[in-house]
Amino acid sequence: MSQLVDQYQRKFEYLRLSITDVCNFKCNYCLPDGYHRQHKATFLTLPEIRHLVAGFASMGAKKVRITGGEPSLRRDLCEIIETVKTTPGIEKVAMTTNGYRMARDASHWRQAGLDSINVSMDSLDANMFHQITGENLLHKVMAGIDAAFAAGFNQVKVNTVLMKGLNSHELASFLAWIKPRNIQLRFIELMQTGDNQALFKAHHVSGASIMVQLLAQGWIEKVRQSTDGPARVFCHPGYQGEIGLIMPYESHFCDSCNRLRVSALGRLHLCLFGEQGTQLRPLLQQSGQLPELQQMLLAALATKRPTHLLHQGEVGGTYHLASVGG
Template identity: 45%
Template sequence: ITTNGFNLFNKIDEFYSAGLDALNISIDSLNPSMFKLITGHDKLTYILKGIDRAIELGIKDIKINAVLAKQFNKNQLNDFLDWVKHKKVTVRFIELMETGNGATFFEQNHLSGQSVKTQLLAQGWLQVVRGKLNGPAEEFCHPDFEGRIGLIMPYSKDFCKSCNRLRVSSLGKLHLCLFAEQGIDLRPHLNAQDMPATVNAIQAAMGNKTISHELDKRLTGATTHLAMLGG
C-alpha cells in the first residue's frame, strides 16, 4: 500500500492481519514544523508511531519517499541518516520532476540527487547491486546502519534505460511513461471484461514505448501535474 500514513497507527494491525507485507509512505521531512509546512497537517508523530508499529509486527518492506526540494529539505539528509541508524526502513530521495504547470516551482526547488549520492559515498555508504526486476531507485547500504538510502534520479544519464514500469490511470488509460503525450484507452476492453483483448492491447502498446522521457529538455508531455495520473 502507498499512503501518507496519517491513519496508519490506527489501521496497521488490521492491514497486517489482512496480509499486508509492504508499505510506501510519504515523509518529506522529519522536522515536525517543516512537515506541517509542507503537508498542512501536524501528523508526523502519528506517522512515525505507525511505522514503528509496522516494524514491530514484522513488516520488512517499508519504504519512505521524500521529494528533494531546495526550499524545504535541502539540509535534512543527516536527520534521515540518524533515523535509519537503528531502523530497518529504506528512505528514498526522489528528485523533483517538472510538470506542465510546475515550471516555476521546479526552477526554484530542483535539487540533483547526485549531490546526495556524493555525500553518501564520502561517508562510507556502498551501492547495492540492483536486480533486473527492481524499481528505478539506486540503493545504498552501510555496515553501521540498519536502514538503507535510495535515490530516484530521473534526470541522471541512462535512468530510463532499464525502465520496467507502466501505469494505468484511474480513467483506465495505460501510460507507458509518466511524461507521455497521451494515455492508451483500455476501458472498452476492461468494461467488457475481455482480458485477452486487454493483454493484447498492452502488449501492442509496448512496441511504441520510447527509450527515454525528455525531461532534460524540459518537455513534460501531457502531464500537467502528477496527481492527474493517480493510478
C-alpha cells in the first residue's frame, strides 16, 4: 500500500489524535469562556480508534500523539493508550495534557504503554498561571511533573505559550528551572484563531526573538528526527534541560510538516489551520473498511497545501485550538 506522502514529497509518519474536545481549563488563548459543547455527536469509540490507528500504521505512521481538549477526562484513557501502543507499526505513543490528573495517573499511563508526555504550563508564578488558565492549579501541575519522572518518564516536555505583557518576562526563570531538570521546555508562539484576534494582537511574541536570545547565550540547535514534532530544539552544555521553539510564523515552517490530525469526532484535518476536515468515521465502524480508509487518506492528502496562510490572517476552520486538538 502507498505511504502517506504528499505532492511536495513530505512524508507523514505522525498522527495527532484527539479523543475529546472537552477541557476543564479556561486558557485565555484557547477557551477563555470555558468549554461549551457545540455538537451532539459522541467521541470516537475504542474500536473506532483501533481501526483508525491501524489504517494510519498500515501506511507508514510510526508515532501517535493523543490530544484533546483534555484527554485525561476520558475514563477509558488507559485502554486507548494500550490500544494505540499495541498496534503493529506504531513505535511511539505520546500525549499532551494540562496536567490536571497527572499526579494521580501518570504511573497508570506509563504502565499502559505511554512513551512520552507533554504538559501545558504557561507560568511558574501561581497567580499568573491562574490568570492565564482560569484555574489556581499550578501546584497540582508541578506535582504531576514530579509524578511523571517517578513513574519512569525520562524526560517531560512542558508547553508554554509566551505572551507579551503576561508571562514573557519569565524566560530567565524558566531557564533556571530547567537547568537541573531533564525537561524540554517548548515555547509556542501565540497563534491567531477564529476567536482570539484581539488577544493575538495585544500579546503575540515572536519565537524568532527568543531564538536570538538563546543563541547569544550559547544554546545549540539539535538535529531533527523524522518523527519529531514542529519544535526546533536547542541544548546547552550547562543545562540538563532543553528548549524547543515552535514558530508557525517562521518562513518555511511547513516545509518539514510530518503530521496529520484526526478530531475527536473522526474528521481528518490536513493542517491545524486548514479546511473543515474530511469525515472518516463511516469507515471506522468495522475493520473490513481498511482499503477504503487508505484510499480516502490518499485522496485527501493529494489536496494538502504547501503551507498554512497564517501570515495572511487566514485561520481556516480553526475556531479555537481545542476543536482540532492543538
